[in-house]
Amino acid sequence: MTTAPTPDPAAPNAAADAPAPAAKQPATNLTVSRGFADWLRANRLSLAFTSYQTGQLFLVGVMPNGTVSFNQQNFTRAMGVSYKPGRLYLGALHQIWRLENMLRPGQLGNRNFDMVLVPRNAQTTGDVDVHEVGTDEAGRVIFVNTKYSCLATLDLNDSFRPIWKPPFISKLAPEDRCHLNGMAMDKGKPRYVTAVSRSDILTGWRERRHEGGVLIDVETDRIVTDQLSMPHSPRVYGDHVLALDSGRGQIIRVDPATGDRTDIAFCPGFLRGMSIHNGHALVTVSKPRNGTFAGLALDAAMTERDAEPWCGVLVVNLASGDIVEWIKLDGFITELFDVAAMPGVVCPMSIGPDTLEIRSTITFNPEIAPLG
Template sequence: MTEREDQPNAQAAEGTTQNSATEEQKAPEQPQVKYSMSPGFSSFLGSNGIGLGISSYQSGKFYLLGQNTDGGLLVDERFFRKAMGIAVPDKDTILLATLFQIIRFRNVLGPEQQINNLYDACYVPRELFVTGEIDAHDVGLLKDGRIVFVNTLFNCLATPSSRHSFTPLWKPPFISKIVKEDRCHLNGLAMEDGVPRYVTAVSKSDTIDGWRDRRYDGGIIIDVATGEIVIGGLSMPHSPRMYNGRLYVLNSGTGELCWVETADKAADATLHVIAFCPGFVRGLGFHGKYAFVGLSKPRYERFEGLALDKKLAETDSEPWCGVQVIDLETGAVAHWFRIDGAIGELYDVAVVGGVFRPMSLGFASNEILGLVTHDELDDASSL
């Protein structure tokens, strides 16, 4: 049973009925989790007309948050094994990377429609690309409609293939070949106008697992068009994003939201820190003057020994899991959403614009069997 604190009006749509699910699709028993939020968080979502997508690879949860009709927080939870990168190319489309699939969801509701007399958007999996277990991270949509994703295990950007697990699209110049060896831990993707602009990697290593020895300050941002390193010296960077013409990034190993002032040479680039967050930061979205930053608890060995440990000690803080809404002008936290209990790690955060109460469907319940929609018949068309 899921318990929620500080927001008694919250509701959750849980995809936990498992009668028709295959063994691979069944949601495991979920230990107790507690949600809490800052006063006004749900009203903030509602007044801005946005929902919020969150993924947790640790729990296999894909969340959609919105404001309920009574003003409380609405939390929709679905199970997708190793839920990772999220992209929202438009109001009616969500992309999600998972353990061995890239999924394209489509909203099946029209402007004035609702489902269950509550939700104003219902995202249904309509295309599934089976990639195999390649450790896909960030995902995006190209101008031509193809999905692009970070193939971390093979150190490249890739697109789904109609025949194979993937089609390589680009690799960093320092990676000598496409091979099943996570060498540099390529992870983040910044898209702009349907074009991959920048990627993040934990290092520029070209040997298997070489990035693990470079976690402290080996992180880099790479310009996809030129292959040049834009800035180095980062600590496990994630979630590069282009927003209003500026390059933002999460310097995860230091717990900082930053923006990058680029220069002709990487050595001359400047990393501007906007805010420190008490956690391993990963997952970044924007709306208006606000950034939505995902926080995780650094529980595992790969997170230890980073500058984040020292910063937490200096601020007398414990790391936590959730999302902080940060004012880009002041660096102050305007709102927050927190998850306590068994879930301690998130991967991505994305803003879903133009909706108030979004939900999705998964494969761990019977709901997807009964929701059948169709296009209108065009009387002028012919076979």
């Protein structure tokens, strides 16, 4: 039995190329490319992206009338996001959230939404600077614990259970030594990670932003390449690894055997977060903060192209390197973190943990479960 969610006035639906204000924040305009709605429908896809700057989860889909829907909810310091059918994991300031689709087959939320994600669990980790999140073959949550420079899983008693650390990290300490930030899952296991440097001292990576970024094979502890600049978001793609060479503004392809790097596409902003779907990369770009671009090749590349940095989500054709569709944010929100493709979902919405709607949104199976 389901009590249907009530419409959320803080979750605007925006027509293509029409602005939509951000909820409970100074104004942010969201615009989309002319073909974005058609691209989502053709791929039967929706997506989730996060802004840690404003602590928001955005769900993007297409309404029955063909307009693009932006549903947004507040999750403090929203970071890594990972989608499994009917389930979304979200890393936040001091918790990892699990959101579940409350709809039964054939149901719609508010007459338009074919998925309604409700927060059902928040595992408290403390502020360990959770970055990317995934699940292994056993369904365990695996996440990048950036503050302690390790991969970790959840624990019933402790804040986390470490499961792997880079070979150059001598001690698990709350020092963000190398800025471990990205994780590629492959066949149900973490396979590759990215870090900004091989530093083994307190925030040592900050002096190594322009060079020395690493892609590491988790299975062997081998450093595949150390020729990157502020890398993020590795993803296994066929026989190669895709990653974001963020300090250069490039989506890259890396040969895992040789470490050879090939540029795929330049993106006009600081890259964080990538999801692959049907030969396309969905990536987030952000505007600079506190001199983020200073000293990076990205700064010179933007000047050379006579360009201003974007904040948004780009859809990149991996075969051609062309940016084929986009979402752009202008105004208060200038930084995004992660993005996740949601295949098979047309128009999703969520209910926030601190909203009036969550108090009255109740679902249960009316069949009485047997005792014992």
